Amino acid sequence: MRIDVFTIFPAIFDSPLREGLLGKAVRKGIVEVRVHDIREYAPGKHRQVDDAPFGGGAGMVMKPEPLFSAVTGALGYGMDELDRLRREVSVIMLTPRGARLTQSKVAALASLPHLALVCGRYEGVDERVLEHLCSETLSIGDYVLSGGEFAALVVIEAVSRLLPGVLGNEASLREESFSGGTLEYPQYTRPADFRGWKVPEVLLSGDHAAVERWRREAAREWTRKVRPDLLGEEVEAGGEGGAEGGEE
């Protein structure tokens, strides 16, 4: 799979693309990530990529010209070939205004040959980029980051671990959170007793059917506590998640 990233901060991608499973996937050529500096496509001595918003308001907005030039230029399309570009490449704008990224969306993206991820900065991006350059929008969650770079890395990381040959044990994909409609069951390793906090007895029993049952129930119980919405249940007033703070 090929992923092109468009950003004004290309150095942010250096270490994440070198380390861990993602680094391995890049070195093995399973995923080819090319990071492009939008500023190189901005005209003028100052290579200006932003300007004040029409209609007034706080902050600056990313100008359309450098983004159109960067994406078409780097991917080898003319400005009159935007339809073909969007047919052949999934050009994704990362934005908190975008459709929410989910594991099933990640799986759909992993089946595509070529993604282009556009990272915004400042107060956002001229809407014509979303309308005429991008084929879709994605948000990584209901919060606002200062830029799309970390959102793009989330997409790259989540998508590449689904590509064949990236994970050592692909069976783990079948069991992890979201794959069966719940979050994953709790995991334990040695020691069986740590400061008096004991691992559930059943996990030491060697009874695979009982372990399986316990995991299924524990996964459901945990999901009900922190993400009842995944089970189609109502989220209690006062916010998502368990009262005891289920998030790690």
Ligand SMILES: C[S@@+](CC[C@H](N)C(=O)[O-])C[C@H]1O[C@@H](n2cnc3c(N)ncnc32)[C@H](O)[C@@H]1O
């Ligand atoms: C400060 S944000 C702009 C937020 C914008 N003013 C709004 O209220 O929707 C700057 C950039 O960060 C990126 N960004 C911020 N939050 C994000 C999120 N939850 N998902 C994806 N990208 C995000 C986008 O690329 C965005 O253009």
